[in-house]
Amino acid sequence: MKRKVVNSLETNLRTTKEISELLNVSEESVRRWIRNGDLKAQLDGKSYLVDEETLNKFIQERAKVPGTTISKTVATEVALSAINPIIKGLITAGAAGLLNKAAKTKLNNGAGTSHVTSNDETIELKDIKIYIEALQRKKKKIELEYQMKLLEIEDEIAGYMVLMDKTKKSENS
Template sequence: MDILTTKEIAEKLNVNEETVRRWIRDGKLDAEDLGKGYGYRVSSKELERFLTEHKGWTRAVSSAITGTTMGAAVGSLIPGVGTLLGSALGLAVGSLFEKTMVFLNDDKLDPKNVEKMRFELVVKKLSLEKEILELEAKISSHQHELTLLKHELKTINELLPVVENKLQK
């Protein structure tokens, strides 16, 4: 059984650490208080119970984890991106999805908040489109560099036997 800190839970759920502490103080999330300077510890089973009772969080967290995993997988397939950047991109998308799911599961939707969320999604969409274009340009540039390096290596491989042959004479 894993034991989590309030900070770890806050990072997993993309909320402020104080929010996690408030859930604990309000009795929504059971935790062990280790005393001043040590904070709270929550079992993974307890966190699972909490997330099950707050189903919007459960879907959001699983999508954030899926986003990170898929981002890493995609990143590992794209030359010049790598799994770390892919994970970061996946986490960003998963985190945004999480925030949106939590927001949409709120029964008291204020039209102003819905418009604000739409605006945030449009801004994020534009930002992601820009990042994609920049990455595609970098990939294209790296592919060109790779072609040049391969050509240079081929030339050296052709010249090396000629030079070695001259040395033997």
Template sequence: METNLRTTKEISELLNVSEETVRRWIRNGDLDAHLDGKSYLVEEGTLKKFIQERAKVPGTTISKMAPLMGGALTAIIPHLGEILTRARAVAKSKSNGETLPEKLQEGTIDLKDIEVYIDALQRKKKKIELEYQMKLLEIEDEIAGFMVLKDKIENGEDNS
């Protein structure tokens, strides 16, 4: 058995879905997990396999993310704990009123802080790109619906 286990919170943050979605995947049997008290834990290998399988299913959140993420999604799983720890540290430093640019000016920032900040910005960029793609898909669906309606009206069909 693998020693690297991921929580539902870590998985939800990685895949940009709610924790409830991750728990639903587990309850439905889509994602294998181990019950640890009241929490679920998922092995990294199982998570990688799940992501790769879901990326092939049209219409899923993961399949919509896959083209934007390339192979990076499964590649970051082994580093997820470290990434989340760094991201939380950056968020904590921001909540103390210090931003990374301020730390940089003061000379109190190290290379890891900068790398974490860059990672956070890149994730933010990916999230915005995904939201943009989702909005485009919604608009394309709406256009398609109106095109069907337009064709029916042009052909004199009853639109009821």
């Protein structure tokens, strides 16, 4: 892979960290895609930079492959973007009030589809449930990342404890 040094001040370039946050993957995954030639990048010092157009093409290609992290992320983003105006309405009007109205509407409508109309927007409970599930998955991911960081620190502590014990034994000998 031919690497060229570029000016990092160009606005349409993204770092591996930005890409990893955008795609909800590790920075190492992004670097691996670059090393494997799957994602074309330019070298800026010791860092990689990816053009937005190249990144968008890469995302579109990977989104078509079922079961990949990107396809799952894109599917979630599509679902969230479809209900984004609804969520803005929830935040503006107060989620609790709208959910209470939705519950009352459901009771009044019987078995019909439950929804609340606010500012000409329809809020369906299934859309709210999808958003809640996405937030719960995000929460679980953060909890798991936190646990992984704790384990890494515990491993490092254990390594230093072993080193300390060896040092003490060699000093006593």
